Each structure stands twice: as C-alpha cells, then as structure tokens.
Amino acid sequence: MLTHRTLQLSFFFVIFGITAVLGFFIFRPYLNTLVLAATFAIIFYPMYQRLMTQFKGRFPGVCSGLTVLIASLILFIPSALLGTQVFREATVVYSRLSLANQTEQPPLPPAPDNTSPFVLQIRDKLDAGITSLIINFDQLAHEAFGWVLSNAGNFSMRLGQFSIRFFIWFLAFYYFLRDGHHIRKVFIALSPLSDKYDNEIANRVSVAVKSVVGGSLIVAVLQGLAAGVGMWIFGVPAPAIWGSVAVMTALVPSIGTALVILPAAGYLFLIGHTGPTIGLLIWGLTIVNIIDNLLRPKLIQRGTKIHPLMVLLSVLGGIALLGPVGFLIGPIVVSLLIEFLGIYNEMILHHRDATLTNSQVS
Numbered sequence: 001m002l003t004h005r006t007l008q009l010s011f012f013f014v015i016f017g018i019t020a021v022l023g024f025f026i027f028r029p030y031l032n033t034l035v036l037a038a039t040f041a042i043i044f045y046p047m048y049q050r051l052m053t054q055f056k057g058r059f060p061g062v063c064s065g066l067t068v069l070i071a072s073l074i075l076f077i078p079s080a081l082l083g084t085q086v087f088r089e090a091t092v093v094y095s096r097l098s099l100a101n102q103t104e105q106p107p108l109p110p111a112p113d114n115t116s117p118f119v120l121q122i123r124d125k126l127d128a129g130i131t132s133l134i135i136n137f138d139q140l141a142h143e144a145f146g147w148v149l150s151n152a153g154n155f156s157m158r159l160g161q162f163s164i165r166f167f168i169w170f171l172a173f174y175y176f177l178r179d180g181h182h183i184r185k186v187f188i189a190l191s192p193l194s195d196k197y198d199n200e201i202a203n204r205v206s207v208a209v210k211s212v213v214g215g216s217l218i219v220a221v222l223q224g225l226a227a228g229v230g231m232w233i234f235g236v237p238a239p240a241i242w243g244s245v246a247v248m249t250a251l252v253p254s255i256g257t258a259l260v261i262l263p264a265a266g267y268l269f270l271i272g273h274t275g276p277t278i279g280l281l282i283w284g285l286t287i288v289n290i291i292d293n294l295l296r297p298k299l300i301q302r303g304t305k306i307h308p309l310m311v312l313l314s315v316l317g318g319i320a321l322l323g324p325v326g327f328l329i330g331p332i333v334v335s336l337l338i339e340f341l342g343i344y345n346e347m348i349l350h351h352r353d354a355t356l357t358n359s360q361v362s
Contacts, residue, residue: 033165039174039239039332041180042070048177062268068170082240089238122270201343208335216311216331219296220250223288227257230283234276237289250292251312253321257288310334 026041027034034294044067176183227250230242236242242260249259261284268277310329320331 030168032322033169035329037169038176038207040173042206043213064174067177068174085240086117086244089241093238096109128170204339208339209332212331212335219292220247222291223250223257226291227289229262230280231264234280251315
C-alpha cells in the first residue's frame with residue numbers, strides 16, 4: 001500500500017518532469033546562444049576579475065558591462081572587416097572567372113617565355129580543369145541567385161531572429177560574468193555529489209573551455225590570418241578567402257595550413273613567380289608554424305589532453321549539426337565529454353577498485 005510520503009514524492013516527480021520537459025522546449029531555441037554566452041564568460045572572466053580588482057571589488061555590473069563591450073569589439077570588428085573583404089574578393093573572383101568564360105580566354109595568366117615544357121603541360125591541364133569549374137560554377141551561381149530572390153522573405157525573418165539571438169547573447173554574457181559565482185553555488189547546492197567533486201567538475205569545465213578555445217580555435221584563427229597575410233604579401237589572388245580556408249585546415253592534424261599554402265605556392269610557380277613562391281614557402285615554414293609551436297603549448301592548460309583529430313571532427317560535426325555556431329560549440333561539447341569521462345574514471349572506477357581491494361584484504 002502506498003504511503004502518503006510515496007504519493008507526495010510521486011506527484012512531485014511527475015510535475016517536476018513535466019515542467020522540466022516544457023522548460024527544455026521553451027529554452028531549446030536559445031540553447032546555442034546560452035552556451036556561447038557561457039563560453040565567452042569563461043574565456044573573458046580573467047578580464048572581468050582584473051577590472052574588479054581595479055575597482056576594488058565594487059561595481060560588478062559596470063565591470064561586467066565593460067568586459068562585454070571590450071569582448072564584443074575584439075570579436076565583431078575583425079569579423080566584420082574580414083567578412084567584408086571576403087565578400088569583395090569573392091565578387092572580384094566571380095567577375096574575372098565569368099569574363100574569362102565569356103571571352104573563352106585561359107584563366108591563368110600567360111606563361112613566361114622560358115617556361116619548361118613540363119610546367120606548360122601542367123598549366124594546360126590546370127586551365128582545362130579551371131575552365132570546367134568555371135562553367136559549373138557559373139550555372140550554380142545563377143541557380144543560387146534565383147534561390148536568394150525566391151527566399152528574400154525568409155532572409156528578413158532570419159535577420160530578425162539573428163538580432164534577437166544577439167541581444168540574448170549580449171544579456172546572457174553580461175549576467176554570466178556578473179553572477180557566475182552564484183550560478184556555481186547553485187550547481188554545487190543542487191548536485192547530489194560531494195562538494196569536492198562538484199568543484200572539480202566546475203574547474204575542469206573551465207579548463208576544458210579555455211584550452212580548446214585558446215589552444216585550438218584561437219591558434220587556428222591566428223594561423224589562418226598569418227597565412228592570408230603571407231598570400232597577400234606574395235601576390236596570391238583572394239588572400240582573405242584562402243586565409244579563411246586556412247583557418248579550417250589549421251585544425252587538420254600534422255598537415256594544417258600546408259593544405260592551403262602549398263597549392264598557393266604551386267600557383268605562383270606555375271605563373272612564373274619563382275621568388276614569391278620561395279618567399280611564401282619560407283613564410284609558411286616560419287611565421288605560420290611559429291604561431292602553432294609557441295602559442296599552443298601556452299594556451300592549452302595542464303591536464304587537458306584533446307587529440308587534434310578530435311578537435312577537427314568536433315568542428316566539422318558541430319557545423320553539420322548546429323550550423324556556423326558549431327565551429328565553437330562542437331569542440332567544447334566534445335572536450336566536456338572527455339573531461340566527464342575522466343571524472344567518471346576517477347570518481348567511480350577508482351572508488352570501485354578501492355572497495356574491491358579493501359574487501360579482499362578484510
């Protein structure tokens with residue numbers, strides 16, 4: 001026979017389960033935004049602490065607002081400039097390719113007089129391949145333009161959704177910075193684990209976020225930027241576009257930005273620019289690699305071990321599942337999963353082994 005206490009607990013958990021499910025569906029459209037806000041709050045929390053020290057522990061709201069403002073300037077001004085430059089270069093590249101297709105001219109510049117027959121053969125094959133690509137690309141561009149016109153209303157709606165998400169991100173970022181320690185206390189109070197393990201989980205989450213973002217994503221962005229600057233210096237067309245591609249290839253283990261720099265150097269060699277070819281290769285071997293070798297060990301905090309292949313797969317999987325925001329959320333989720341597996345190994349498996357050992361001794 002059910003006791004009054006059992007009925008109370010059953011009723012409570014039923015109501016709690018229903019409200020939890022409803023709460024999840026209510027917040028689901030903004031979960032990505034909240035995760036991003038929490039991630040940036042963890043990354044920029046040291047800046048918030050320094051501001052709090054300057055204000056002698058007073059005015060936490062002001063310090064949080066200043067941190068959000070500085071972080072927004074750091075994040076969005078370079079992104080806007082890069083996006084504008086990529087759009088300009090894409091427009092120029094498309095115009096040149098369309099003109100070459102209409103006039104039936106080879107896409108590569110004329111070869112120098114002293115070009116070897118072997119290089120000429122490679123140029124002919126490359127010209128044929130680029131010409132075929134131009135024809136297909138031109139058709140795809142016309143189809144894409146028609147799709148944009150037919151979905152103009154959806155773009156307006158998506159722009160409104162983006163504005164709302166950005167506003168929520170801004171507010172959540174602010175409150176996560178200002179009230180982060182209160183949120184941590186609530187997590188520790190509600191968790192059934194001991195405070196020791198709760199604090200350890202919170203610390204490992206912070207370390208994992210800082211390490212994967214700083215040690216992998218920020219390094220990849222800086223390497224892509226350096227590769228783009230090098231291609232601009234040595235005359236590779238559309239350096240901002242290829243620098244953006246280099247950001248993604250920088251996440252590929254062992255090979256990295258060579259997937260972009262080597263073809264770019266090959267292009268310079270095929271059009272007869274031997275000096276810039278050598279210069280770009282030296283730039284890639286020195287400047288771009290130095291960024292990886294110097295910054296990555298300093299940004300990856302001790303105790304965090306995430307294989308570069310896992311980072312790459314998590315970026316690609318995150319983008320496929322969540323869109324562009326998955327570039328950041330994917331690696332963070334995978335890093336947290338790895339950290340929780342380590343905590344599980346320490347908390348449960350080690351405790352089980354110790355219990356078995358004690359029972360055998362007794």
